[in-house]
Amino acid sequence: MSGYGATTVVRLGPVVDVLTTDQGTVALVEREVGHQVVRVSDLGSVVLGLLEAGPATVAQVAARLVELYGAPPDSDPVEATAKALVDMSRTGLISAEKPGPPAPPIRSTCR
Amino acid sequence: MSPASFVVRALGRRVRVTVDASLLEEARRVWHLCLEDDAAAGSPVDAEVHHDPPVPTVEGGASAQTLRTASLQELTQSITRAAIGAAAGQLLMLHAGALCDPRTGATLVYAAPGGTGKTTVTSTFGPGRGYLTDETVGLTRDLTVLAYPKPLSVRRGDTAFLKHETAPGDLGLSSPAVRPWLAGIVALRRDGSRGGPVELEEVGLLDALVLLAPETSSLARLDEPLRLLADAVEAAGGLRVVHFADAPDLEPVVTEVLGRTR
Numbered sequence: 001m002s003g004y005g006a007t008t009v010v011r012l013g014p015v016v017d018v019l020t021t022d023q024g025t026v027a028l029v030e031r032e033v034g035h036q037v038v039r040v041s042d043l044g045s046v047v048l049g050l051l052e053a054g055p056a057t058v059a060q061v062a063a064r065l066v067e068l069y070g071a072p073p074d075s076d077p078v079e080a081t082a083k084a085l086v087d088m089s090r091t092g093l094i095s096a097e098k099p100g101p102p103a104p105p106i107r108s109t110c111r
Numbered sequence: 112m113s114p115a116s117f118v119v120r121a122l123g124r125r126v127r128v129t130v131d132a133s134l135l136e137e138a139r140r141v142w143h144l145c146l147e148d149d150a151a152a153g154s155p156v157d158a159e160v161h162h163d164p165p166v167p168t169v170e171g172g173a174s175a176q177t178l179r180t181a182s183l184q185e186l187t188q189s190i191t192r193a194a195i196g197a198a199a200g201q202l203l204m205l206h207a208g209a210l211c212d213p214r215t216g217a218t219l220v221y222a223a224p225g226g227t228g229k230t231t232v233t234s235t236f237g238p239g240r241g242y243l244t245d246e247t248v249g250l251t252r253d254l255t256v257l258a259y260p261k262p263l264s265v266r267r268g269d270t271a272f273l274k275h276e277t278a279p280g281d282l283g284l285s286s287p288a289v290r291p292w293l294a295g296i297v298a299l300r301r302d303g304s305r306g307g308p309v310e311l312e313e314v315g316l317l318d319a320l321v322l323l324a325p326e327t328s329s330l331a332r333l334d335e336p337l338r339l340l341a342d343a344v345e346a347a348g349g350l351r352v353v354h355f356a357d358a359p360d361l362e363p364v365v366t367e368v369l370g371r372t373r
Binding site (some may be wrong): 016035038039107 | 315316317320321323324325327330331334335336337338341
């Protein structure tokens with residue numbers, strides 16, 4: 001069990017900056033003390049872009065990922081998405097919260 | 112005694128330091144490479160440090176010399192905080208030592224967590240080279256290197272927990288007469304139990320950002336911080352993680368990077 005359900009609302013974490021190169025993507029995340037640069041997967045980049053517009057439920061995120069990539073062959077899309085979102089929350093990229101105002105836009109750089 | 116002031120330049124910022132007059136001479140002496148001309152002392156500064164005088168010795172307490180040593184150590188920490196605070200949002204600041212070639216200005220930046228060898232590396236390879244810092248190096252957006260040639264905090268046998276603020280000149284260190292430029296960045300990883308020669312590990316750009324971010328100050332306050340950090344890494348020819356046991360092991364790395372040309 002991931003701990004997130006279909007109706008869990010996720011939102012953008014304190015992501016200060018994102019850098020994308022041909023090697024992948026990293027994000028600068030503020031912590032309670034200091035900051036951390038973390039790797040972001042391709043799927044994670046899509047999720048960050050989606051949540052930039054505002055919080056979404058796990059089901060909404062899953063639906064968008066299915067639109068983009070198709071349903072996973074051997075697992076439930078919502079469960080798979082929830083698992084990925086939990087992983088992202090561990091690095092501070094997202095958090096699960098009650099709905100609130102949209103997050104400010106992320107500064108983003110492509111090289 | 113009454114307070115007295117002097118001005119130091121740290122990371123390109125002017126910091127006015129006010130200390131008890133009893134500490135002035137020693138403080139100025141150990142900060143000699145950062146001292147600004149007294150004639151300009153009245154000019155505007157970027158930050159102020161007001162340092163409390165050493166607490167008088169009480170019966171059975173620490174000796175007056177120990178208190179002075181501790182006070183000078185605290186003063187260094189206060190000046191570092193003030194300079195970093197004044198440069199936050201303007202400079203990329205790496206917790207790193209930095210030395211340069213005294214003729215070409217080619218600069219090696221060696222980033223490492225506190226207490227893992229920056230000062231030892233600096234005092235080992237600094238004599239005869241340009242001393243820039245053993246604590247924090249600043250980089251502008253155009254990657255100009257800004258020095259912070261502070262006193263070196265050196266642990267001695269007589270005080271187990273205190274570090275002695277040591278004038279760079281006492282260790283044979285001096286500021287370069289040429290303008291430093293970023294020639295190489297390494298991340299130091301000291302492991303006293305390892306044997307053999309130094310081991311160099313090349314890391315890709317994004318992993319370099321992950322590795323270096325913990326060794327930065329106020330990174331999130333910069334405009335496009337990740338791009339600036341990436342620009343620095345690329346300008347330096349990439350990041351290498353250097354695994355070593357003792358500071359002298361690093362000689363090939365220091366020689367190679369300081370021998371680079373633009």
